Amino acid sequence: MKTITVSASKKYDILIGDGLLDDAGPAIRCAAGGNAAGIVSDDNVYALYGERLNITLAENGYRVADYVFPHGEQNKNTETFVSIINFLADERIGRSDIVVALGGGVAGDLAGFAAACYMRGVRFVQIPTTLLAAVDSSVGGKTAVNAAAGKNLAGAFYQPELVLCDTSLLSTLTAEIFADGCAEVIKYGVIFDRELFDSLETPINDRLEDIISKCVAIKRDIVAEDEFENGRRKLLNFGHTVGHALESLSGYTIPHGRAVASGMAVVTRAAAAMGICDTGCVTELTRMLRLYGLPDDAPYAAGNIARACLSDKKRDGSFLTMVFPAAIGECVLKDIPVDELEAVIRSGSGE
Numbered sequence: 321m322k323t324i325t326v327s328a329s330k331k332y333d334i335l336i337g338d339g340l341l342d343d344a345g346p347a348i349r350c351a352a353g354g355n356a357a358g359i360v361s362d363d364n365v366y367a368l369y370g371e372r373l374n375i376t377l378a379e380n381g382y383r384v385a386d387y388v389f390p391h392g393e394q395n396k397n398t399e400t401f402v403s404i405i406n407f408l409a410d411e412r413i414g415r416s417d418i419v420v421a422l423g424g425g426v427a428g429d430l431a432g433f434a435a436a437c438y439m440r441g442v443r444f445v446q447i448p449t450t451l452l453a454a455v456d457s458s459v460g461g462k463t464a465v466n467a468a469a470g471k472n473l474a475g476a477f478y479q480p481e482l483v484l485c486d487t488s489l490l491s492t493l494t495a496e497i498f499a500d501g502c503a504e505v506i507k508y509g510v511i512f513d514r515e516l517f518d519s520l521e522t523p524i525n526d527r528l529e530d531i532i533s534k535c536v537a538i539k540r541d542i543v544a545e546d547e548f549e550n551g552r553r554k555l556l557n558f559g560h561t562v563g564h565a566l567e568s569l570s571g572y573t574i575p576h577g578r579a580v581a582s583g584m585a586v587v588t589r590a591a592a593a594m595g596i597c598d599t600g601c602v603t604e605l606t607r608m609l610r611l612y613g614l615p616d617d618a619p620y621a622a623g624n625i626a627r628a629c630l631s632d633k634k635r636d637g638s639f640l641t642m643v644f645p646a647a648i649g650e651c652v653l654k655d656i657p658v659d660e661l662e663a664v665i666r667s668g669s670g671e
């Protein structure tokens with residue numbers, strides 16, 4: 321097992337290892353305390369792992385209440401958020417009790433935002449069950465739900481007390497959902513770490529603890545330096561402005577990881593067209609995306625993508641801050657004037 325400590329506005333540990341779920345109770349009691357635990361999970365994950373989490377929490381003195389919502393990004397919305405708040409109140413979860421997110425990024429973002437808001441903040445714990453949640457969404461304290469006007473528009477920076485990542489839980493992921501997480505792993509390689517990127521030539525399934533630890537360590541360093549995304553943390557949004565637009569345009573039927581993969585490919589081709597990187601960078605990225613069965617194109621017209629991008633949070637007045645690779649392992653931030661955005665996306669989408 322590896323332990324990585326995040327030093328942000330709150331200091332907390334991320335435990336990464338095989339078989340941690342059945343001993344989650346003592347670790348959660350030690351890190352978060354409380355008398356009652358509200359578990360938030362989706363129906364798929366709860367059916368697989370809910371009972372085991374209930375048992376270890378009950379054995380460690382928690383009164384446990386379960387909130388189970390239908391899986392899918394479509395349910396990461398304000399209605400589910402309000403329903404979780406009412407559930408916590410109905411179950412008499414108090415200010416000193418805890419919320420536990422058991423699931424992928426959707427459960428984590430929903431539970432984290434509910435924990436941030438319920439009674440002005442109760443402690444919470446993340447148990448990520450997808451590769452994407454393990455390497456990215458469970459770490460760093462971003463929580464949010466989608467609104468009709470756009471993705472993640474209501475949210476908070478709210479750090480957990482503990483992240484417990486049991487790598488054995490990832491064995492039940494479908495190949496497609498596993499690949500969504502690979503998109504975020506590839507993202508870390510392109511932004512910060514050429515060596516990590518090159519290592520992805522070899523399949524990662526049998527070295528998950530190592531790969532997850534590498535990604536989490538990168539994110540820990542970024543969060544310690546820029547918790548509230550005023551500068552360097554923005555680099556982690558590589559592929560996300562276009563990616564969020566694709567998710568939103570598809571009515572959230574394109575999964576986050578695949579949307580980010582398309583977004584990274586579009587932005588990298590645009591970077592080559594603008595002379596920020598060379599075409600070799602495009603070739604390397606698209607080859608890697610294909611190796612993991614991920615898309616490298618965007619299924620919408622550049623004009624539609626640009627309009628959807630403009631509801632993204634990264635817009636600042638008449639500019640949109642976007643992340644472009646200068647090389648594999650090095651990305652830069654660039655302010656794109658809003659009226660040039662469509663042309664930039666067109667140059668990257670090969671329209």
Ligand SMILES: NC(=O)c1ccc[n+]([C@@H]2O[C@H](COP(=O)([O-])OP(=O)(O)OC[C@H]3O[C@@H](n4cnc5c(N)ncnc54)[C@H](O)[C@@H]3O)[C@@H](O)[C@H]2O)c1
Nearest residue numbers: 364391424425426427449450452456457462489492493576
């Ligand atoms: N907060 C952040 O910093 C951050 C970062 C990146 C992404 N996100 C968010 O994360 C979300 C995407 O996360 P995701 O890809 O994990 O989606 P998800 O939570 O919807 O999980 C994907 C699917 O996998 C199923 N599943 C989860 N764990 C499983 C397991 N162990 N075995 C079998 N099935 C399992 C789920 O039921 C779901 O159907 C998006 O909403 C995105 O915006 C947040």
